[in-house]
Amino acid sequence: MGLRRRTKERTVTHVTDRADTEHQPWTGGTGRGRKRTVTYADAGVSIHAGERAVELLKSKVHRTLRPEVIGDIGGFAGLFRLDMKKYRQPILASSADGVGTKLTVAQAMDIHDTVGIDLVAMVVDDLVACGAEPLFLLDYIACGEVVPERVAEIAAGIADGCRAAGCALLGGETAEHPGVMGAHEYDISGTGVGVVEADEILERSRVELGDVVIAMGSSGLHSNGYSLVRHVLLSGAGRLRLDTVVDELGKQRTLGEELLTPTRIYARDCLDLVKECDVRVFAHITGGGIPGNLSRVLPDTMDAVVHRSSWRPQPIFDVVQAKGRIERTEMESTFNMGIGMMVVVSPEDADRTLAFLAARKVPAWHAGEIVEGAGSVQMLGSYTNG
Secondary structure (H helix, E strand, O other): OOOOOOOOOOOOOOOOOOOHHHOOOOOOOOOOOOOEEEOOHOOOHHHHHHHHHHHHHHHHHOOOOOOOOEEOOOOOOOOOOHHHHHHHHHEEEEEEEEEHHHHHHHHOOOOOOOHHHHHHHHHHHHHHHHOOEEEEEEEEEEEEOOOOOHHHHHHHHHHHHHHOOOOEEEEOOOOOOOEOOOOOEEEEEEEEEEEEHHHHOOOHOOOOOOEEEEEEEEEOOOOOOHHHHHHHOOOOOOOOOOOEEEEHHHOOOEEHHHHOOOOOOOHHHHHHHHHHEEEEEEEEOOOHHHHHHHHHHHHHHEEEEHHHHHHHOOOHHHHHHHOOOOOHHHHHHHHHHHHHEEEEEEEHHHHHHHHHHHHHHOOEEEEEEEEEOOOEEEEOOOOOOO
């Protein structure tokens, strides 16, 4: 990522204020007292700050590049040469997402180098859900004021996420929106593109009765449900401070540290798992929770039974539920409840899948099975205590 400029030096993202770019600087007449020329900086947009941000993030971007990337940072478009010799019938997959109101926690704590990881995770793990290998990602950062060091921190997190996922950070834009956003405010989004063979797309038609549902543990809340978290924990008379050490979280961990825990990226683990085991489908557990996402990959004639007794959600979920007096069904339709990805495999490959994930240090367990039904998720039993 970077800031694109119409100069000889290539950068990857722009600083733009579209409402102003069509107008030339205004000079007020020729009379006395009216000689000063209005500049872009007077409107709150700093070209120099954008250029400085580019310089700070270049090295991070370069470390994400793949052999297929053509050129260096600076053109009007990022170029990627797809090696057609590697594929029989390639299908491109795309996904776009953001981080949501988790960003307000990062802004309040003045910590900006983790939310980029969240962004990449939300995009690439959606691509992986259909079996696609993430190839590249484009980012977009909108902010009230371009502070070079802050933009560089955000971009560094995005670059770190891309490296973890094995995709290139091919381009993007940083837009400065004075008067629309506060100076300390920003929002980020990303779009990713991946590739999968036509006959290897993971879709619901592959699921069979008796298949096993295996869960992969999340790192915590990931990047969903933060509006509810903020409403329950950070607002009202009983609100908590982000620097409060919450005993229930353990390890002398502050609430802010817990809320900013980066989203786990499963992309490489999932893609390698497909090569080793008979994977039917993946379900990326994001907004909508387990019921809302696992049901998306079920045939209309089958249900997934998920046994709550097979795991215990992390303490942060208990804290949110208790503080807000939230019903279990509401929790499960909002949060991932400790599971970031689910994979449906053949019964014969269940043990092999668990062993493979254990070797990759991905927490995983047998969470349920596929039964006759109508395309729904049955959440049974109670969560493990202790």
